[in-house]
Amino acid sequence: MKVALKVNGVQRHVDMAPLARLLDALRGPLGLTGAKEGCGEGECGTCAVLLDGVPVNACLVPIGQCDGREVVSVEGLGSIEHLAPLQACMAEHGGAQCGICTPGMLIAAEALLRRNSDPTANEVRTAIAGNLCRCTGYERIVQSILHAAYDLRSSDKGAAE
Amino acid sequence: MSLADLPRYEFARPRTLDAACALLSQREQTGGRTVLLAGGTDFMVQVSQGPLVDGPLPWVLDLSRLEELLGVGFDGTTLRIGAGVTYLALQRDPIVREYAPLVARMTHDIGGPTIQARGTLGGNLATASPAADGVAAIAAYDPVIEVRSLRGSRKIPMAALQTGYKQTSRANDEIIVAIELRAPAHGSAWCWRKVGARLAQAISKVAFAGIAELHDGRTTRVGFAMASVAATTALLPNTRELVLATPLGSLTAAAVDAAVTLDVSPIDDVRSTRNYRVHTAKAVVRGFLRELGAPL
Numbered sequence: 085m086k087v088a089l090k091v092n093g094v095q096r097h098v099d100m101a102p103l104a105r106l107l108d109a110l111r112g113p114l115g116l117t118g119a120k121e122g123c124g125e126g127e128c129g130t131c132a133v134l135l136d137g138v139p140v141n142a143c144l145v146p147i148g149q150c151d152g153r154e155v156v157s158v159e160g161l162g163s164i165e166h167l168a169p170l171q172a173c174m175a176e177h178g179g180a181q182c183g184i185c186t187p188g189m190l191i192a193a194e195a196l197l198r199r200n201s202d203p204t205a206n207e208v209r210t211a212i213a214g215n216l217c218r219c220t221g222y223e224r225i226v227q228s229i230l231h232a233a234y235d236l237r238s239s240d241k242g243a244a245e
Numbered sequence: 246m247s248l249a250d251l252p253r254y255e256f257a258r259p260r261t262l263d264a265a266c267a268l269l270s271q272r273e274q275t276g277g278r279t280v281l282l283a284g285g286t287d288f289m290v291q292v293s294q295g296p297l298v299d300g301p302l303p304w305v306l307d308l309s310r311l312e313e314l315l316g317v318g319f320d321g322t323t324l325r326i327g328a329g330v331t332y333l334a335l336q337r338d339p340i341v342r343e344y345a346p347l348v349a350r351m352t353h354d355i356g357g358p359t360i361q362a363r364g365t366l367g368g369n370l371a372t373a374s375p376a377a378d379g380v381a382a383i384a385a386y387d388p389v390i391e392v393r394s395l396r397g398s399r400k401i402p403m404a405a406l407q408t409g410y411k412q413t414s415r416a417n418d419e420i421i422v423a424i425e426l427r428a429p430a431h432g433s434a435w436c437w438r439k440v441g442a443r444l445a446q447a448i449s450k451v452a453f454a455g456i457a458e459l460h461d462g463r464t465t466r467v468g469f470a471m472a473s474v475a476a477t478t479a480l481l482p483n484t485r486e487l488v489l490a491t492p493l494g495s496l497t498a499a500a501v502d503a504a505v506t507l508d509v510s511p512i513d514d515v516r517s518t519r520n521y522r523v524h525t526a527k528a529v530v531r532g533f534l535r536e537l538g539a540p541l
Contacts, residue, residue: 085256103289103305105289124293125290125294126286126360129357129359132359138362139358139359139362140359140362140363141359143293144363145363146282148256148258151258192358192359195358210353210358210445213357213358213446214445214446215357
């Protein structure tokens with residue numbers, strides 16, 4: 085099945101079995117290995133991407149449902165040279181340790197901050213409730229996201245002034 | 246089935262409900278099995294975990310973007326929820342929040358945000374797991390489920406939908422289109438309790454939904470439903486009858502517990518035990534009745 089979708093702002097095409105997973109498309113023909121396969125059944129969240137702006141588990145989305153849609157994976161947030169504030173804060177504040185959950189955490193956090201620029205710690209915890217981390221105990225991830233939210237608000241204010 | 250089987254699937258994405266009904270009917274006449282795909286939160290796990298059935302692979306009919314299955318409406322009395330509306334959309338819908346706050350509240354307890362973004366009431370009604378939180382929540386409103394096929398439309402009362410464990414009275418050529426529920430009097434009491442191992446990504450040990458309209462210390466409308474306490478979503482008929490027949494001030498814990506015990510038949514499984522579930526079922530019902538003013 086031929087599927088046309090926008091990935092990280094760029095129009096892309098794949099030709100795959102319709103029930104192949106969006107995750108297979110990303111990590112295979114699209115060459116984007118940021119989203120990881122953890123559990124493969126929607127429990128762990130490390131394959132999370134934004135689909136039309138909403139976080140989903142790429143392991144549960146058949147590529148046959150993706151025609152004409154817009155996907156943002158962790159690669160779409162920033163680059164090694166220009167880390168997004170969320171990425172920089174995860175590195176700086178110890179939110180990333182082994183790194184397996186990090187792409188999904190970043191996507192979940194991105195979805196939150198797009199809707200809520202000043203979340204409480206509880207709102208952050210709710211937003212990442214579908215993302216499992218076995219290293220950090222979550223606290224440093226929550227702190228990293230709160231720092232990123234603060235930095236984004238400050239830079240917005242700076243831009244406005 | 247293995248990943249090597251994937252190319253053998255037939256996959257169709259009809260543009261309209263009529264086209265979907267026609268395809269499904271055609272398929273049924275030739276005796277083939279068809280999977281109706283919504284958010285895929287159950288089906289995609291099955292696909293990657295192994296064979297569904299021996300024999301030919303089922304057709305997959307993607308219903309996820311059929312406009313006829315999307316949208317929420319309220320006509321002043323009845324709330325109509327499209328079968329394909331995701332739990333996330335329900336959570337954010339101002340009409341649902343206003344007229345069925347229990348449904349909006351429940352959505353927060355389904356899986357995590359990524360599952361809420363994909364799961365639908367239509368999907369959960371069709372697969373008919375007795376552990377489905379969403380089904381228990383709407384069942385408290387005694388909704389009707391509208392199904393459509395080439396043969397026409399019909400409305401199935403919730404109490405007649407589930408016929409056994411993961412079995413429904415929906416015919417194979419019928420598509421669940423919408424859920425219609427009569428909104429309780431504005432500001433009526435409601436209760437949603439999910440008891441699970443953790444707040445997110447947990448299947449319920451017990452989940453309870455309750456609504457009640459009160460007049461002069463009596464309940465004039467009551468709806469209870471429970472997940473994970475029987476082979477089907479439990480509708481607690483004995484408990485409803487007791488509460489409707491008894492002034493709230495005259496309810497006793499013993500009578501409530503006896504009714505709840507008659508209404509549930511849970512099992513021991515990987516998530517909980519029969520004993521714990523019976524205990525919890527009584528506790529959550531008493532808790533709601535206490536909120537309503539019963540001396541329990």
